[in-house]
Amino acid sequence: MINAPPEPVRILLVDDTPTNLVVLSESIQDQGWVILFATDGETAIEQAEYAKPDLILLDVMMPGINGFETCQRLKSSQLTAEIPIIFMTALSDTVDKVKGLNLGAVDYITKPFQQEEVVARVGMQLRLHQMNRQLEEKNQLLNQKIAEQAKTEAELQQLTGELEQRVQTRTAELSEAVENLKQAQVHLVQSEKMSSLGQMVAGIAHEINNPVNFIYGNLRPAQDYFQELIELVDHYQQCYPQPDEALQEHLAEVDLPFLKKDTYKLLESLKLGADRIRQIVLSLRNFSRLDEADIKSVNLHEGIDSTLLILQHKLRGVAGAHPVEVVKNYSEIGEIECFPSQLNQVFMNILANAIDALEEHVKTLDKPEAESFLPVVNISTELSSDQYAIIKISDNGPGIPEHIRTRLFDPFFTTKSVGKGTGLGLSISHQIVVDKHRGEIECVSAPGEGTCFVMKIPRSQAIAATTSSLAQ
Ligand SMILES: Nc1ncnc2c1ncn2[C@@H]1O[C@H](COP(=O)(O)OP(=O)(O)OP(=O)(O)O)[C@@H](O)[C@H]1O
Ligand SMILES: [Mg+2]
Incomplete structure (x- = not known):
């Protein structure tokens, strides 16, 4: 150029x-x-x-x-x-x-x-003017650049804002998706746990029910037949008071008076045993309540008792320590409208946790302490003035520190070793009590002071509807 x-x-x-x-x-x-x-x-x-x-x-x-x-x-x-x-x-x-x-x-x-002066002054002013012009041009350029930079900065700020907004939206979407996924997982595990345990219990109950019924049903005729046989023997003895030698020897051998007395006792204890099995079967069916998936009015005490029956083996505790004593304090609460098998699942989770905690606690004690420690689970029920059944299940175990207590109901939160706990028991219980029954569940506990779970279940869902609409 x-x-x-x-x-x-x-x-x-x-x-x-x-x-x-x-x-x-x-x-x-x-x-x-x-x-x-x-x-x-x-x-x-x-x-x-x-x-x-x-x-x-x-x-x-x-x-x-x-x-x-x-x-x-x-x-x-x-x-x-x-x-x-x-x-x-x-x-x-x-x-x-x-x-x-x-x-x-x-x-x-x-x-x-004066020639020199004119030239000098004119020259000076020309240079000054020139410099001024250059300065102005530079200034203009600078202003232009500043304006461009400000524009770029504004654009950048807008972009950053948009980006932040997008990240926020995305993060919110993601956390919602994770939350939904967790809930879905909990639901899945819950229904699987419920149905497999319930089905197993129901299956066992059904299988035992038939044989035990015919044992129980035949015991009375067996008792009658035995009675008749004894009467027959007595009659023989009256008609033939002097039997021959061989028969006398046989009678002495079998010790007839003892046989009579002991067989009566034996039949009586068989009847007691069969009766107990029948009760157990009833409790198992009560627990599973597979035939009662719908909401219905039931006696909650029966549900708690049948749950305790299933946990009987766990209540025996660890070797060298006392078995867990269960102290019940039931009040007259009448029938409660609920999903019985699901509430039984809640009792099961909370009672199993209490027994686990007591067992773990005993293991931390030295021998003399463990031998003198009396593990206790207290269960009490009452009806509140606003028609809610209040069920409290407490233990005298180690208690729960604050940082764990705040996470108890989180899905998958557990302090138990892998394979021992899934961390779903309480989260499922929370769902059943709060979402399914519009009730409340809370844990009161402190280290060294045991743990108490308090549940509030509305006596009927109509009551729950009125109280929750009042609360709104
Ligand atoms: N009565 C209690 N005393 C002390 N800690 C308890 C008690 N109940 C619950 N916890 C604590 O709460 C945690 C969560 O209980 P949760 O029932 O939800 O799960 P988990 O018992 O660990 O596993 P699982 O799914 O088999 O029930 C337990 O791991 C335990 O640390
Ligand atoms: Mg548990």
Whole structure:
């Protein structure tokens, strides 16, 4: 690219005295500057607007509009305001010099002219003007860059904002998805746990039910037949008081009086045993209640008792320690409208946890302490004035520290070793009590003070509906 040669500097000389113009142009012509002339104010303004000189040397005293007015008009026009003006005044005219500078002139030169001074002052003003212009250009450039940067920053900020918003939305979506997944998992495990345990218990109960019933059913005829046989033997003895020797020996051998007495006892205990098995079967069916998936009114005490029966083996505790004593304090709470098999599952979870905690506690004690420690589980029920069944299950185990207590109902939270606990028992119980029955469940516990789980189940779902609508 070929650079265009720099434009020559142009100076406009304004004076009504031609001699002055000649002298002036002679003074500055060696500098290579192009000289333009005007002999009055109006022409000077026209020239300035048209030719855009780099500097104006302006006489004060002129016919028509004088130098001051010319200067004023040049400064007030956008086209010429930036052109530096140097006034030419008489040496003694201080007032004129000040007036000129106040009107926007950059300098003055005094008549009669000194060539060096004119050149020096004009040259200086040209350089100053040039520098000013460069400064302004740079300033403009800088402002432009600042504006661009501000725009970029604003765009960046907007982008960052949008990004943050998107990240927030995404995170919220993700946590919701994780929460849903956890809930789904809990539901799955719950129904699997429930149905497999319930089905097994129901199956066992069903299988035992038939044989035990015919044992139980045949015991009475067996007792009657035995009675008749004994009566027959007695009758024989009365009719034949002197039997032959072989028979006498046989009678002595079997010890007939003992046989009679003991067989009665034996049949009686068989009957007791069969009766117990029948009760156990009933309890197992009560626990599983597979045939009762719907909501119905039941006696909660039966559910608790049958759960305890299933946990009987666990209550025996660890070797060398006392078995767990269960203290029941049942009040008259009537029938409660609920999903019985699900509430039994809750009792099962809470009782099993209490027994586990007691067992673990015993293991931490030394031998004499373990031998004297009496593990107890207390179960109490009552009906509150607002018609809620309140069930409290407490143990005198190690208690639960605050940092664990706050997470008890979280799905998969467990302090038990892998394989021993899934950490779902309490989370499932919470769901059953709170979501399914519109009840409440809470844990009151502190280290060294045992643990108490308190459940509130509405006596009927209609009661739950009125209390929850009142609470809203
Ligand atoms: N009575 C209690 N005393 C002390 N800690 C308890 C008691 N009940 C529950 N916990 C604590 O709460 C945790 C969670 O109990 P949860 O029943 O939900 O799960 P888990 O018993 O560990 O496993 P599982 O799913 O087999 O029931 C337990 O691991 C235990 O640390
Ligand atoms: Mg548990």
